[in-house]
Amino acid sequence: MRTPILALSLAFASLVTPLAVQPLAAQVVEESLQRDPGPLDFIQGEGYEQWILQSLAGDALVGLSPGGRLVPRLASSWKTQKDGTTTFTLRADARFPDGSQVSAEDVVWTVQELLRNPSASPTKRAILEGAQAGVAQGQPWIRSPKPAGRLLLELARVPIAQKDHPDRGSGPFAFRKEDGAWSFTRRDHFLKPRVDGIRFRLLPDAAGVMAALQKGWLTLGAPSTRRQAEVPASHRLVTQPMHAQLVVWSHLGVGPLQWLERWRKDAFPPQLLGLNAKPSRGLWPETLGLELQSIEAATAPPKGPATYTLLYPAGDESVEKLLLALRERARKNGFELQLTPLEQGLLAARLMKGDFQLACSVVVFEPHPWAVLEYLEPRGPMNVTGWRHPRLADMIRRLQQPGDLAWHDLQQLWAANPAALPLLDFQSVIWVDKRLQVEPSPLGLYLHTPGAAGWRWSR
Amino acid sequence: MRRGLPGWLVWVLGLALALGLPGATWKGAAPPAFPWQSLLPAAGAVAALAAAAPLLAWLGGPDLARRRPLALLEAPPDLLWAALILALWPAAWGPPGFQGWLLAFLAAALPGEVRWLAQALPPERPFPEAWGKAAVRRARRLVLFRLWRRWLAARLPVWLTATLVLERVLGLPGLGTDWLTRVAVRDRLGLAGWVLVLAGLWALSHARTEDAA
Numbered sequence: 090m091r092t093p094i095l096a097l098s099l100a101f102a103s104l105v106t107p108l109a110v111q112p113l114a115a116q117v118v119e120e121s122l123q124r125d126p127g128p129l130d131f132i133q134g135e136g137y138e139q140w141i142l143q144s145l146a147g148d149a150l151v152g153l154s155p156g157g158r159l160v161p162r163l164a165s166s167w168k169t170q171k172d173g174t175t176t177f178t179l180r181a182d183a184r185f186p187d188g189s190q191v192s193a194e195d196v197v198w199t200v201q202e203l204l205r206n207p208s209a210s211p212t213k214r215a216i217l218e219g220a221q222a223g224v225a226q227g228q229p230w231i232r233s234p235k236p237a238g239r240l241l242l243e244l245a246r247v248p249i250a251q252k253d254h255p256d257r258g259s260g261p262f263a264f265r266k267e268d269g270a271w272s273f274t275r276r277d278h279f280l281k282p283r284v285d286g287i288r289f290r291l292l293p294d295a296a297g298v299m300a301a302l303q304k305g306w307l308t309l310g311a312p313s314t315r316r317q318a319e320v321p322a323s324h325r326l327v328t329q330p331m332h333a334q335l336v337v338w339s340h341l342g343v344g345p346l347q348w349l350e351r352w353r354k355d356a357f358p359p360q361l362l363g364l365n366a367k368p369s370r371g372l373w374p375e376t377l378g379l380e381l382q383s384i385e386a387a388t389a390p391p392k393g394p395a396t397y398t399l400l401y402p403a404g405d406e407s408v409e410k411l412l413l414a415l416r417e418r419a420r421k422n423g424f425e426l427q428l429t430p431l432e433q434g435l436l437a438a439r440l441m442k443g444d445f446q447l448a449c450s451v452v453v454f455e456p457h458p459w460a461v462l463e464y465l466e467p468r469g470p471m472n473v474t475g476w477r478h479p480r481l482a483d484m485i486r487r488l489q490q491p492g493d494l495a496w497h498d499l500q501q502l503w504a505a506n507p508a509a510l511p512l513l514d515f516q517s518v519i520w521v522d523k524r525l526q527v528e529p530s531p532l533g534l535y536l537h538t539p540g541a542a543g544w545r546w547s548r
Numbered sequence: 549m550r551r552g553l554p555g556w557l558v559w560v561l562g563l564a565l566a567l568g569l570p571g572a573t574w575k576g577a578a579p580p581a582f583p584w585q586s587l588l589p590a591a592g593a594v595a596a597l598a599a600a601a602p603l604l605a606w607l608g609g610p611d612l613a614r615r616r617p618l619a620l621l622e623a624p625p626d627l628l629w630a631a632l633i634l635a636l637w638p639a640a641w642g643p644p645g646f647q648g649w650l651l652a653f654l655a656a657a658l659p660g661e662v663r664w665l666a667q668a669l670p671p672e673r674p675f676p677e678a679w680g681k682a683a684v685r686r687a688r689r690l691v692l693f694r695l696w697r698r699w700l701a702a703r704l705p706v707w708l709t710a711t712l713v714l715e716r717v718l719g720l721p722g723l724g725t726d727w728l729t730r731v732a733v734r735d736r737l738g739l740a741g742w743v744l745v746l747a748g749l750w751a752l753s754h755a756r757t758e759d760a761a
Contacts, residue, residue, distance in 0.1 A: 125580045125721060125729050133578055208578075268585045269721050290643065291725070294716040296631065301719070304639040434571030434734055441572055470574065 116285035116546060118308045118525065121292035121301065122271070129264050131250035131257075132202050135210040137453065140246070141535045145273045145287065147248030147258025150177050150196065150229075151241055152538025155530035157378070157456055159241055160538050163191060163249055163259070169237040176230040182279050183259050185251045191259045196229035197222045198252040212455075216243040238490040242457035245538075261542040262287065273541075280542035284525075287541060302520050309521040309534075324520040328364055329529035332376050332454040334511035335366075335408065337399070338473055341446050345397055346510040347390035348424060349415075350383065353512045356418035357411055364518045365407065369511035372504060376514070376531045377458045378491055385504045393423025400439060400448040403430035408451070411513065440473045448473075449512065456532050458491050464509055465499075474508040552754050559747035566739035569731070579735035586722035589646050593653050594707050598700060600658060602692045605665035609688060613666040621659035626710070629656045630717035644718055652714045657707065664703075668695055701753030705746040 126138035131147055152162035164177035183191040200222035203209045220233040220240075233240045251257040261282040262273035271289040275282045292298045295313035302310050303321050312318060320326050339345050353368045362368075371381035401412055409430070416426040426447075431439065439445050452471065454460040463469040465481055480502065487495035519534075521527055526545050530537045534544075605612065612618060633652045637644045644651075669691055676683040712724030730738040 121719065124732075125725065127578045128581050130578070135577055269719070290719045291721040292716075292719040293725070294719075297634065297717045297719055300631075300634045301643060304637075306639070306643045432571065434569075434573060434732065437574045438570065438572040 118284050118287040118541075118544065119306060120287055120289045121298055121307055121310050122289045123293055125291055126271070128266070129256050131199065131248050132206055132209050132213075132255040135212060141289075141533075142264065142271060143248045143258065143260075144535045144540050145260055145262040146264040147250065147260040148183060148191075149245050149248045151245050153242070153245045153456055153532060153536075155528050155532070155537045157531065157537075159245070162245075162538055163196075167241070172232070173234070173237060174230050174232040175237055175241065176225060176228055178228055180279060184277075185254075185257055185259050186263050186276070187251075187257075189251070191249060191251075193224040193227060193229040195252045196231075196249050197224060199247070199249045200231060202250075202255070203247070213247050216240075216247060236489045239457065239459045239488070242459070242491075243455070246455065261539075278542065280539045282539075282542040283545040284541070308525055309519055309527070311517065311519050320520055323522060325523050326364075327519050327521045327527065327529050329517045329519075329533070330376050330531045331515050331517050331533070332374055332456055332460070332531055333515040334369055334374055334452055334454070335411075335449055335513040335515070336452045336471075336509050336511050337447055337449040338440065338445070338509045339447055340443060340474055341397065343384060343386045343388070343506055344391040345447055346507060347384055347386060348419070348422065349510050349512065351390075352415060352418045352422075353510075356415045357513070358414060361407075361410055361414060362513075364516060366411070366513040366515050369514050372500065372507055372510065373458075373461045374454055374511070374514065377454060377456075377460065379458055379461070379496060379500065382500045382504050384507060384510070385501070386506060394425070395423075396425040396427060398427045398429055398446045400429050400431050400436055400445050402433050402436050402450055404433075405451075412449075415512070443473055443475065451515070456536070458496060459488065465503065471509070476506075476508040478502055552751075555750065555754065556747075559743065559750065562743045562747070563740055566743050567736050569734060569736050569739065571734055573732075573734055577733040579733055579738050580726060580729045583722055583726050586726075589649070590708060590711070590723050593650050593711075594704065596650065597654060597657055597661060597707065598696075600654065601661035601665055602696055602699075604658070604662045605669065606685070606688050606692055608662070608666055609684070610666055610669040610671060613663050613669075618659055618663055621655075622663060624656075626652070626656040626713040627717065630714045634717060646720065649711075649714055649718050649720050649722075652718065653711060656714070657710075661699075661703065665692065665695065665699060668699075697753055701750055704749055704753065708746065708749075 122138050122141070124136070124138050126136065126142050127134060129142050129146060131143060134143060148163040150162060150164040151167070152160045154160045163179060163183050165180050167175050167177045169175045177196070179191060179193065179196070181190070185191065200217055200220060203213045203217055204220070217233070220231055222229060222231045224230070231240070231244070235243075248258050248260070251259075261276055261278040261280045263276050265272045265274065269290060272286065273288070274286045275284065292301060298307065298310045299313045299318065301307045302312060302324065303318075305321070305323055337346070337349055357368055371379065372384070373379045373382070375381065399412070401408065412428050416428060419426045436448065436450060440448055440450070462485065463471040465476060466472060466485070467477060484495060484499045484502065487493065488499065517533065524547050526547055527534050528537075528543055535541055608615070629652045633644060633648050633655075637648055669688060672684055672687070676687045708723055709727055710724065711722060712728055714720075715722050715725045727739065727742050730742070
């Protein structure tokens with residue numbers, strides 16, 4: 090019996106040994122993706138991982154700097170007329186992988202295809218809702234019912250595809266799908282990328298990412314939040330704020346939110362929060378440049394004892410622990426929070442139906458202040474309680490630029506009777522190879538301009 | 549056909565569950581492209597298991613089912629084998645590819661399957677042991693030959709889908725990742741396709757089992 094088992098073991102060993110992988114190419118950045126982004130598609134692609142692929146392989150008309158300001162990208166300049174039409178001047182040196190120049194026709198085709206195709210990205214369709222596009226004197230123009238300030242910030246999320254080729258962009262890296270990997274190779278591009286390439290592997294498991302980081306198989310990655318591991322000698326710790334919050338919606342009115350606003354201040358032990366999160370302070374994300382605002386309801390918070398059922402997404406151990414801490418804090422005031430985990434899809438369905446008392450979820454906001462309108466607008470994806478106000482439409486019309494006084498008025502309106510409250514602001518914690526220079530941003534490492542094109546290896 | 553009725557009912561129920569899967573996605577998410585490139589490695593892994601398990605059961609006989617070392621190997625979950633492979637894999641070799649995945653797959657699946665087959669073998673004392681080793685080997689071979697198709701039919705759907713944990717830890721997206729992603733994005737038609745294919749494989753093996761009977 091022993092001999093065959095030994096023979097089998099030797100057979101397995103022989104399978105492994107001769108196929109040992111060659112050392113990684115020094116100039117290629119090795120990265121991981123948590124979810125399968127699906128095929129690269131500038132029209133139908135949706136989701137955070139897909140945004141990363143598109144930001145590497147494509148260029149939007151405008152970009153956002155690491156600080157969130159509007160910067161040129163495919164368009165070297167733009168001009169907005171009084172009727173809301175914005176005309177863009179395209180760069181002459183922007184080219185698709187087949188060598189053809191990016192033209193106004195490509196811009197118009199991308200916009201029209203996003204509006205025409207019912208399977209197109211819901212986020213991009215929402216950005217372009219009611220928009221028209223055309224060509225004037227060889228340059229593209231876009232007209233939208235939205236204020237030009239908002240539209241331009243949102244257009245940074247709409248990379249331009251080559252006409253009739255939804256999988257082809259003009260970005261700083263050429264894309265190639267390999268078995269189990271997504272590879273990008275540097276191109277001759279106006280952003281002048283300095284790293285030779287980036288290669289993503291699908292690593293959904295946090296422990297797998299951790300092991301790969303510690304073994305040096307990943308140039309950068311997010312370590313597991315469950316383990317307080319030392320940063321390997323080859324890497325350094327980089328933190329960056331995110332436009333992400335843990336938000337609680339209330340179908341019981343403002344009362345429970347008034348209590349949650351108190352509890353969030355002292356419910357979460359610092360050792361549980363770590364570097365990844367901190368208690369939220371206002372009603373809307375601070376990272377979007379909005380001022381801090383407390384709930385200003387006309388009524389006093391309800392008196393305990395009372396029991397509330399709080400639905401939350403199952404599977405995130407760190408969020409679960411923080412909610413347990415919140416439950417303990419609520420008990421001190423005589424309230425019982427019944428925590429009910431739900432699978433993401435089931436939770437989303439309950440939210441959409443409005444079938445909940447309290448429900449929480451991690452929300453990643455678009456990188457501009459208009460993102461909060463998703464809470465308020467009648468068809469906003471985050472308006473799950475049917476929140477409405479007769480003055481809302483008028484106020485939204487007054488929001489022309491970030492920082493306008495109208496933002497203050499709008500937040501006052503929301504503060505009187507909010508339907509949701511953030512509990513935690515998240516921060517991204519990543520380990521980066523010490524030799525790689527990157528620029529952290531609330532947009533992450535990829536989604537700003539120049540994004541990965543600005544990375545470089547230090548000698 | 550009548551003997552397979554309970555099995556068919558299970559597959560119909562699976563199909564109904566796939567088509568009626570409750571829940572929604574926050575924003576519409578596109579279903580993943582099917583990982584065609586994973587079919588060959590998966591077939592190779594299943595073939596290796598389908599050959600190694602009966603071979604070991606044939607060598608070990610029914611006594612193997614009571615061996616404590618086999619029980620110890622059978623106990624750890626897939627996650628442990630994957631983590632062990634990952635931990636022991638030399639850093640200089642780069643990430644474990646298909647070879648590492650195959651190793652973890654066989655380490656996780658083989659002990660359980662060998663026990664399953666060994667337990668199904670009939671007792672050998674006093675006969676055919678009294679007739680000599682050749683008779684014992686022949687008896688085992690005949691039993692395993694009859695058992696093999698039925699065993700394959702029962703276990704094939706499990707092997708094709710239960711590699712999910714290994715794929716997640718080792719970073720090799722394959723068939724397990726595919727069906728889980730379809731669950732996450734509520735791709736009900738894709739899941740129904742999965743159920744139909746697995747039911748087809750089951751039916752194929754089942755029909756052959758009935759032919760042999």
